[in-house]
Amino acid sequence: MLQLRFMKLVWILVMAGQVSVKAQEITQTLRGTVVDLETHVPLYAATAAVYADSLLFAATITDSTGMFRMGHVPVGRYTVVVSYMGYRQVVIPDVILNSTREIVLPVEMEESPVEIEEISVSASGGKGTAMNKLAYVSARPFSAEESERYAGSRGDPARMASNFAGVQGNDDSNNDIVIRGNSPLGVLWRVEGVNIPNPNHFGVSGTTGGPVTILNNKVLSLSDFMTGAFPAEYGNSIAGVFDLRMRNGNNETHEFSGQLGFLGTELMAEGPISRSIGSSYLVAYRYSSMAIFQALGIPIGTDAIPKYQDLSFKLNFPTRNRGHISLFGIGGKSAIDILASEQLVPDKKTIYGDAMDEHFRTGMGVLGLNYTTPTGSNSLLRVTLSSSLEHQSNHLDKVYRHIENDSFKVDSIKYTFNGYHNNQRKHSLSVKWNSKINKRNSIRTGIITDLYLFDMVDSIFNEPMARYVPRLDHQGPALLIQPYLQWKLQPSDKIAITAGLHGQFLHLEQHLSHSVEPRVGLRFQVNRKNTIGFGSGLHSQMVPTYIYFSMLPDGEGDFIKSNATLDFIKSYHNVISWDYSLSRQMRIRWEAYYQHLFQVPVEYHPSSYSVLDEGHDLNRFFPDTLVNLGTGNNLGMEFTLERYFSNSYFLMCTASVYDARRTGSDGKNYDAIFNGRYILNTLASKEFSWGSKQRSTFTVGGKLTMAGGKRYTPINVAASDIAGEAVYEDAQRNTMQFSPYFRADIKLAYRVNALKASHEIGLDIINLTNRPNILKQTYIPGGEPPVSDVYQMGILPIFYYRIEI
Numbered sequence: 001m002l003q004l005r006f007m008k009l010v011w012i013l014v015m016a017g018q019v020s021v022k023a024q025e026i027t028q029t030l031r032g033t034v035v036d037l038e039t040h041v042p043l044y045a046a047t048a049a050v051y052a053d054s055l056l057f058a059a060t061i062t063d064s065t066g067m068f069r070m071g072h073v074p075v076g077r078y079t080v081v082v083s084y085m086g087y088r089q090v091v092i093p094d095v096i097l098n099s100t101r102e103i104v105l106p107v108e109m110e111e112s113p114v115e116i117e118e119i120s121v122s123a124s125g126g127k128g129t130a131m132n133k134l135a136y137v138s139a140r141p142f143s144a145e146e147s148e149r150y151a152g153s154r155g156d157p158a159r160m161a162s163n164f165a166g167v168q169g170n171d172d173s174n175n176d177i178v179i180r181g182n183s184p185l186g187v188l189w190r191v192e193g194v195n196i197p198n199p200n201h202f203g204v205s206g207t208t209g210g211p212v213t214i215l216n217n218k219v220l221s222l223s224d225f226m227t228g229a230f231p232a233e234y235g236n237s238i239a240g241v242f243d244l245r246m247r248n249g250n251n252e253t254h255e256f257s258g259q260l261g262f263l264g265t266e267l268m269a270e271g272p273i274s275r276s277i278g279s280s281y282l283v284a285y286r287y288s289s290m291a292i293f294q295a296l297g298i299p300i301g302t303d304a305i306p307k308y309q310d311l312s313f314k315l316n317f318p319t320r321n322r323g324h325i326s327l328f329g330i331g332g333k334s335a336i337d338i339l340a341s342e343q344l345v346p347d348k349k350t351i352y353g354d355a356m357d358e359h360f361r362t363g364m365g366v367l368g369l370n371y372t373t374p375t376g377s378n379s380l381l382r383v384t385l386s387s388s389l390e391h392q393s394n395h396l397d398k399v400y401r402h403i404e405n406d407s408f409k410v411d412s413i414k415y416t417f418n419g420y421h422n423n424q425r426k427h428s429l430s431v432k433w434n435s436k437i438n439k440r441n442s443i444r445t446g447i448i449t450d451l452y453l454f455d456m457v458d459s460i461f462n463e464p465m466a467r468y469v470p471r472l473d474h475q476g477p478a479l480l481i482q483p484y485l486q487w488k489l490q491p492s493d494k495i496a497i498t499a500g501l502h503g504q505f506l507h508l509e510q511h512l513s514h515s516v517e518p519r520v521g522l523r524f525q526v527n528r529k530n531t532i533g534f535g536s537g538l539h540s541q542m543v544p545t546y547i548y549f550s551m552l553p554d555g556e557g558d559f560i561k562s563n564a565t566l567d568f569i570k571s572y573h574n575v576i577s578w579d580y581s582l583s584r585q586m587r588i589r590w591e592a593y594y595q596h597l598f599q600v601p602v603e604y605h606p607s608s609y610s611v612l613d614e615g616h617d618l619n620r621f622f623p624d625t626l627v628n629l630g631t632g633n634n635l636g637m638e639f640t641l642e643r644y645f646s647n648s649y650f651l652m653c654t655a656s657v658y659d660a661r662r663t664g665s666d667g668k669n670y671d672a673i674f675n676g677r678y679i680l681n682t683l684a685s686k687e688f689s690w691g692s693k694q695r696s697t698f699t700v701g702g703k704l705t706m707a708g709g710k711r712y713t714p715i716n717v718a719a720s721d722i723a724g725e726a727v728y729e730d731a732q733r734n735t736m737q738f739s740p741y742f743r744a745d746i747k748l749a750y751r752v753n754a755l756k757a758s759h760e761i762g763l764d765i766i767n768l769t770n771r772p773n774i775l776k777q778t779y780i781p782g783g784e785p786p787v788s789d790v791y792q793m794g795i796l797p798i799f800y801y802r803i804e805i
Contacts, residue, residue, distance in 0.1 A: 038111070051081060052079075074097075076689070113493055142161070188234065190234075206546060212306070220244055228593055250271055256269050379434060388426045440490050456474045457472055458470070478508040506568070509548065542568060567599055636657055712736050766795065
């Protein structure tokens with residue numbers, strides 16, 4: 001009902017804006033800069049062409065500073081193609097011009113090893129190629145527009161990525177993802193060349209996801225998502241990489257936008273700081289809409305209101321000699337209180353007398369300074385200094401209550417059951433140097449240095465012992481150093497080869513872990529339609545940092561950090577790919593992969609446990625003493641059929657079949673908990689436009705997902721009744737599987753382009769059929785039955801209204 005009231009109000013505002021634009025043609029400016037990929041030297045007289053549904057609409061050339069400009073372009077959706085003699089063509093699809101926002105495109109072009117005699121301008125080749133030109137397999141670029149277009153993505157890069165081949169969402173209520181059967185704990189987040197903490201509200205220590213993203217997709221430029229065999233510059237990850245780039249603000253015109261929706265109320269501004277030197281600012285802020293509604297006295301339907309806010313910004317200052325300095329930041333904080341002491345109506349399965357009052361707080365932030373400068377005519381240096389903070393705290397009070405007249409009555413709040421805080425600061429220095437030796441050879445080298453500062457405290461009340469037991473109590477530093485070197489050879493225009501080394505060295509608690517990791521890649525363009533790729537390499541990753549400092553009793557009344565000397569988890573990645581262009585707008589990609597994991601932490605005492613099963617829910621884990629003796633194997637095939645947005649519609653189908661297995665310290669081989677065996681996705685959207693030059697558009701999109709169910713371990717009810725908590729059948733680890741997962745989403749969006757403002761209203765309906773997908777099983781002491789299924793999210797409508805001026 002609350003969302004319906006706001007939708008009615010917004011509809012009136014949109015219709016009012018439409019009245020003012022009856023007869024005038026609405027146009028916009030499209031401009032950008034074109035530079036060499038390796039050196040950032042401006043490319044003079046490059047051709048920039050604009051296509052509308054594969055038909056050439058307009059074209060221009062760059063000036064001596066590499067800039068191009070096309071004014072008075074009617075609003076609508078276009079493809080921009082940039083060409084330059086001796087360079088590979090760059091294709092930028094889905095460039096959307098609206099009435100209030102200029103488009104400024106930064107274009108980096110890769111030099112061809114063979115002199116190209118003529119410029120061939122078309123709206124075809126080049127789409128789907130990663131921004132990182134050293135990634136030949138298992139990588140694809142994505143735009144902010146894609147994260148908005150896909151039904152169910154909610155403007156979230158992680159939820160968008162769950163539609164790609166080999167990727168699956170782990171839990172509908174959170175955005176952590178499973179890549180090729182790997183735990184979500186193996187995902188790396190990078191922004192502006194800096195490895196950052198978990199960028200999500202309510203993220204739990206050690207995890208990589210959360211219910212609401214802190215990242216604002218409106219400040220992102222074209223970015224990369226990788227699922228395996230990463231280039232040598234990426235480390236401390238065995239599953240996948242988000243390499244995100246923030247765009248610069250408009251350096252000529254001030255622009256503003258606002259958005260009101262279920263997920264937050266946003267304000268964004270950008271514009272010039274100094275037009276004469278081309279400096280700019282970009283800033284976006286969001287606050288929890290439900291917290292605003294509660295403050296206004298509007299009933300929400302629950303007292304457990306998630307309160308969160310986040311901020312993203314970038315200030316960019318060009319310098320002499322093609323360099324620039326930029327200051328950027330991303331951060332957010334969140335809080336929620338879930339109070340069983342204020343719960344009046346019992347859950348139908350809750351008959352046990354005690355519960356918890358929970359006070360959960362999280363936060364993260366990163367502040368960075370980038371300096372980029374040429375170091376000669378054929379090289380470029382980039383230095384980044386950054387500091388980040390990750391914070392989680394929780395306070396749980398045990399509540400005793402009974403049922404009286406079908407309502408809960410609180411007997412007492414007896415004691416604090418568990419309390420912890422986790423503060424992790426990191427100061428980083430990243431240096432990257434590109435050098436183009438000649439047209440055929442280039443190198444990229446650098447080093448990433450991270451100084452960690454930890455402050456972790458955790459204790460839990462042991463009722464039989466009637467005392468608090470420490471689980472964490474650590475303050476101190478750690479140092480992670482990651483040097484890398486990568487060489488690219490292009491012996492011909494059809495063949496490209498990369499070879500590199502990544503080093504990873506961790507000094508923690510007087511212990512040194514190290515890994516030297518070779519990486520290789522090959523791309524062979526058979527002809528204009530067929531391209532074959534290959535990638536292979538060794539990758540490694542730390543366990544969640546708090547595991548190193550977790551404390552266990554030593555049998556003599558003291559507590560020790562039994563996992564402080566754990567080594568890296570390591571994984572060999574091998575990928576082969578085939579790309580086939582069916583037409584200018586449609587392509588097929590097939591990939592096959594094999595990953596062998598070793599040095600996997602498993603329990604010292606023989607059991608079926610493996611760290612590779614962790615991350616299946618947003619909870620911390622405190623295992624027994626671990627040793628690096630486990631292994632794992634992931635293999636599979638992936639298929640993608642993608643029709644790029646053209647002639648007003650888009651289509652993508654992805655299919656994955658895979659097998660993910662691992663061993664415990666008992667030497668036996670088990671299914672990984674994420675081994676669902678298959679994933680199928682179908683996405684489509686259709687855009688309808690009317691009025692002069694697409695003044696108004698209506699878009700309808702849909703998504704269907706089918707996947708094998710999660711695996712689970714049976715609960716031993718008799719042992720659980722004695723222990724008072726769930727006890728699992730260790731010998732039957734992951735032998736059971738829930739029924740297949742199915743979800744249908746739909747998205748509707750209506751946009752009006754007025755002369756001085758553009759309006760957009762949208763509705764994203766998650767799980768349209770209200771399918772009851774099972775997430776996990778839980779044990780309820782004294783329950784009837786004692787073991788019950790926990791279901792994923794039901795139908796959820798998400799409304800938003802956006803205005804840009």
